[in-house]
Amino acid sequence: MKQNTLLNIAEEFGSPIYVYDSQKIISQYKRLTSAFNKVKQVKVNYAVKALSNVTILKLIKSLGAGLDTVSIQEVKLGLAAGFQAEQIIFTPNGVSLEEIEEVATLGAQINIDNLSILEQFGTKHPNIPVCIRINPHVMAGGNTNISVGHIDSKFGISIHQIPHILRIVENTGMKINGIHMHTGSDILDIDVFLYASEILFETAKNFKELEFIDFGSGFKVPYKAGDIETNIEEFGEKLTKRFNEFCKDYGTDLTLAFEPGKFLVSEAGYFLAKVNVVKQTTSTVFAQIDSGFNHLIRPMLYGSQHEIENISNPKGKERFYSVVGYICETDTFANNRRISEISEGDVLAFKNAGAYCFSMASNYNSRFRPAEVLVHDGTSHLIRQRETFEDILKNQVDINLFSLKKKTIKK
């Protein structure tokens, strides 16, 4: 997005603020689907947790995507955005049977990732078809080797437990309509991902009534110069070939499903913050912004690196800055990074701020969560208002402890 557009948005709507570019979301979606255009039925289910604004969900719906959800609240957000329940898959981890039953009543596709719930759900609702989440125990390890993922991962049902799954299916008479994996590791080494896919295909052969195979996500986007990006085109070509061969053997054209979050929205997002103070210490120049990890926690939580540009002075001489926040705790966004000369009042733009940024924001230090703006067809639309002081007090119960009547307890 043009720096001028971003600067105007910061001026018009204030800072800190999240800005999303609809064009980037659309082009990423098209890139992914065209890489798989030789598969008869492809379904992209957007992972809501990455960025869950209802307007973003509506944009994603208009592209023909479905949703991948991890809580009943996300399912309800999807319904509020106009999705049909059948377009939503529920892939939770460790939630209660009651929550899963409630989502099933709403009509979304259930995906179960442990034997205990599988057995309980199958016994009570043998007529509701479910998908099962498999843990293939495959992770990328180094450049070329394939290593076994840690066996104690909390996600999915181990492939070593297939016999248990089959026994539960037989005893309950339940129907398995999908097989799923989401290893969480990045698809950098396509061969590693294909290796995991083979395990999924082997597993799938055990189930005769499948409608889809869901390969989860793991699509990587570059965060900084030199980062490797998933080669979607090559990946699409290779997986398509194997998937079509599998469908031929299986005897039906199954749906190939994915559930990308980051791939669709990360690069579409910018986080804008204003510099409050430039502070020189003996060895470091700090640029302190009007934000902190309450608004963007990824650098502190995962050590993620977001590129930072000074959009108020893009042509300025580059100097070294440590960009930090105003939170009363260490909140370092960048350590001695080269950025165009910063003056107090300048607006900094953080890139790759579409995924897991606003959705992880909090009110720590009693600060308001930022506003969100969507730029679509050249127009900036406010899609979430900045919070106000009422939001901070909302739900707090203000009891006057010192005027409460003492109740005497009779013994």
Ligand SMILES: *Cc1c(COP(=O)(O)O)cnc(C)c1O
């Ligand atoms: C978070 C999540 C995703 C999305 O992962 P990205 O890395 O954002 O693409 C997909 N599937 C499941 C089950 C998830 O929990």
